[in-house]
Amino acid sequence: MGFQQGLSGLNTASKNLDVIGNNVANATTVGFKTGQAQFADVFAASLTGAGSSPVGLGSKLSTIVQQFTQGNITATNNPLDIAINGGGFFRLTDPSGTPYYSRNGQFQVDKNGQIVNSQGLRVTGYMADDAGxxxxGDLQEITIPISDIAPQETGTSASATGVEAELKLDSREDAIPVATAFDSTDPSTYNFSTSTSIYDSLGNASILTMFFRKTAANTWDVHTTVTPPSGTPIDITPATVPTIVFNSDGVIDAGLSTELTNGAFTQAITAAQLGTGASNMSFRVDFTGTKQWGGEATVIDLAQDGFASGSLTGFTISDDGILLGRYSNGQSKNLAQVVLANFRNPQGLEPQGNNLWADSAASGPAVLGVPQSGQFGALQSSAVEDSNVDLTAELVNMITAQRVYQANAQTIKTQDAVLQTLVNLR
Incomplete structure (x- = not known):
């Protein structure tokens, strides 16, 4: 009798419809991966192996395989929405430290500053030290620090940049007689000036003003003043006034320039001159690239390496998973880096619901790495990965599964008719 075969066919067709229905229901679920029901026949054979052509006993559900193909990327307005473009899973942990894995990158910051998903599971990665x-190697739950960034005194960066001034001085200017004393308040005693902010050890801003005074052909003296927060300018020109000498082509002549080493001199400011409670300052003032040409004097580039303290105002996440903090003082610093996980056999992951998977013996242990390296894809901030469900294909599969269900029901109906005929024999 074919009742067993027809019944197994109904069961498998029903399971197939369940899987298809689940796919359709999750067509808009972020990070969802399509499931595919796979079936196998039930082979019938006696223990002695009798029979050369045994009839099978129907079909059975072999497994449900998830298709880890890439979903479309959709932009959002949340900087903590993160999409994985390529291989890998986010690694999340619960309060007990148990790891879970997900492709759903809809995250937010909780009251403790930790990056979590909608279930409160915490994103893990590598944290940055105070220097950024x-x-x-030290895997941690990512926490956004709430502390301010410390100030940096001008001239104390890793490269000890100090002040860099690239200028164009006007060769047509008349020289000012040596007998005319320099006076920062009298524009007739200098030819050109420019200013920039500098920062002391406490992060207080003062104004450094540089005055350029032409004393002879191709020769310029440099005078400096500082205006501390108190607001009164103070002459801080070195005892031996730095002099810039240019060649006939308008380029600095390092050999003739006095008090300059490689186009720069050292500027010192005492704590008493600052009056802010900060320590003494000393930094380079570098004129590399400065020219003397015919034409109005201009500032080409003017920069310095100090800054005040700052509070965290926002952050962005780069393609390689680095969380970059932005501060109110215009600075930025690395805060952390998101870590991704991958598996030799992703099909072996155990679904946990809520867009989560857990590793198993079948999946193998998690292999961790940073985005954009090896088997790990790139991250895209302010974006999510859509479900990879193809609604058109699923609806066609649904029609096919329905017809298969009807066909198996028809075999049972036919077997019933045959049995009825036998029962009615006289």
Whole structure:
């Protein structure tokens, strides 16, 4: 009798419809991966192996395989929405430290500053040290620090840049007689000036003003003043006034320029001159690239390496998973780096619901790495990965599964008719 075969066919067709229905229901679920029901026949054979052509006993559900193909990327307005473009899973942990894995990158910051998903699971990665260097190898739950960024005194950066001034001075200017004393308040005693902010050890801003005074052909003296927060300018020109001498082509002549080393001199400011409670300052003032040509004097570039303290105002996440903090003082610093996980056999992951998977013996252990390296894809901030469900294909599969269900029901109906005929024999 074919009742067993027809019944197994109904069961498998029903399971197939369940899987298709689940796919359709999750067509808008972020990070969802399509499931595919796979079936196998039920082979019938006696223990002695008798029979050369045994009839099978129907079909059975072999497994439900998830298709980890890439979903479309959709932009959002949340900087903590993160899409994975390529391989890998976000690694999340619960309060007990148990790891879970997900492709759903809809995150937010909780009251403790930790980046979490909608279930409160915490995103893990590598944290940065105070200097902004990512410390790889020490896997932690990512926490956004609430502390301010410390001020940096001008001239104390890793490269000790100090003040860099690239200018164009006007070769047509008349020289000012040596007998005319320099006076920062009298424009007739200098030819050109420019200013920039500098910062002391406490992050207080003062104004450094540089005055350029032409004393002879191709020769310029440099005088400096500082205006501390008190507001009164103070002459801080070195005892031996720095002099810039230009060649006939308008380029600095390093050999003839006095008090300059490689186009720069050292500017000192005492704590008493600052009056802010900060320590003494000393930094380079570099004129590399400065020219003397015919034409109005202009500032080409003027920069310095100090800054005041600042509070965190926002952050962005780069393609390689680095969380970059932006501060109110215009500075930025690395805060952390998101870590991704991958598996030798992603099909072996155990679904946990809520867009989560757990590793298993079938999946193998998680292999961790940073985005854009090896088997790991790139991250895209302010975006999510859509479900990879193809609604058109699923609806066609649904029609096919329905017809298969009807066909199996028809075999049962036919077998019933045959049995009825036998029962009615006289």
């Amino acid at each position: 260097t990512i410390v790889q």
